Amino acid sequence: MNEHICYWTPQTLVELVRAVIWPLTIIIFGLKFKTGISEALKYFFTKNSVSEFSASATGISAKFVAEKQALELKESTGASMKLPENMALEAVKERHKKEHSEFSETLYQNIKIHLNSLNLEPTEKIDLLSREVSLLQSGIRYYDISKVLFRSQFNLLVNISEHGNMILKRELQSYFEQIKSHAGDAFNEWDWIKYVSYLITSGLLIDHNDGYQLTLVGISYVNFMSRNPQLIDELGKL
Numbered sequence: 001m002n003e004h005i006c007y008w009t010p011q012t013l014v015e016l017v018r019a020v021i022w023p024l025t026i027i028i029f030g031l032k033f034k035t036g037i038s039e040a041l042k043y044f045f046t047k048n049s050v051s052e053f054s055a056s057a058t059g060i061s062a063k064f065v066a067e068k069q070a071l072e073l074k075e076s077t078g079a080s081m082k083l084p085e086n087m088a089l090e091a092v093k094e095r096h097k098k099e100h101s102e103f104s105e106t107l108y109q110n111i112k113i114h115l116n117s118l119n120l121e122p123t124e125k126i127d128l129l130s131r132e133v134s135l136l137q138s139g140i141r142y143y144d145i146s147k148v149l150f151r152s153q154f155n156l157l158v159n160i161s162e163h164g165n166m167i168l169k170r171e172l173q174s175y176f177e178q179i180k181s182h183a184g185d186a187f188n189e190w191d192w193i194k195y196v197s198y199l200i201t202s203g204l205l206i207d208h209n210d211g212y213q214l215t216l217v218g219i220s221y222v223n224f225m226s227r228n229p230q231l232i233d234e235l236g237k238l
Contacts, residue, residue, distance in 0.1 A: 141217070142224050145202050146231060150238040152179045153199060154225065157214065160205075161222045165214040172196060172212065179238075186238055 115125055156175060160167045167175075176192035187195070196212065199205045204218035214222075225232050 138220065138224075142221055145204070145221060146225075146235060148198065149202075149235050151232070151235040152238055153195070154222075154232060154235055157199070157204060157218055157222050158226075160212075160214050161219060165219065166208065166211055168211040183238055 115128075118128075120128065156167075156172070159175075173192040176187075176190075176195045179195075180187040180190065196205065199218075200207070200212070202217075203215055204221060205212040206215055
């Protein structure tokens with residue numbers, strides 16, 4: 001009788017896990033949480049559309065592009081950076097009470113210790129803290145913009161900043177058509193007006209005569225991102 005001996009190398013075991021155990025795990029979790037997964041997928045695909053789907057020897061991948069930039073803007077309008085309504089003292093105190101946490105209390109105590117160590121006059125403390133708050137608020141504004149801005153839109157802002165902070169509408173339309181021709185199906189239902197709408201509603205551009213002008217927010221955002229190039233690579237890949 002012939003005996004067949006199997007040698008279970010570490011590589012063989014790894015491949016077995018990949019081929020059998022992991023798919024079984026997915027099936028078990030899928031059966032157990034199918035309702036939750038289904039709802040999550042429905043929500044995801046209402047927010048995004050597939051711009052590219054590919055399969056290769058290394059696996060299956062899909063690239064998604066945000067279709068509702070304006071909606072995303074409404075959901076993240078920088079409410080966390082807005083000061084309380086009318087700047088009334090009661091409103092400020094109410095905000096502090098509502099947003100208070102253990103971590104914020106720790107930061108508060110550390111800031112007080114730091115300020116006391118500087119031995120500043122009261123007016124100097126106010127100026128220092130006001131400037132610090134302004135930097136934090138502008139940083140939050142830039143973060144909110146970056147969450148939904150496309151890389152091509154940022155490149156457009158840079159181009160505008162290098163040409164007198166202005167761009168004609170026909171030039172912007174031509175720019176969009178060029179981007180669209182290299183974006184596959186991502187911009188199939190877009191036109192140049194939809195493309196520029198987020199830049200306007202977010203305060204980066206304003207309509208000016210026959211074109212668009214870069215605003216103070218737009219200029220500051222471009223400068224901020226230029227000082228932090230690692231953040232540019234995290235923008236939407238369109």
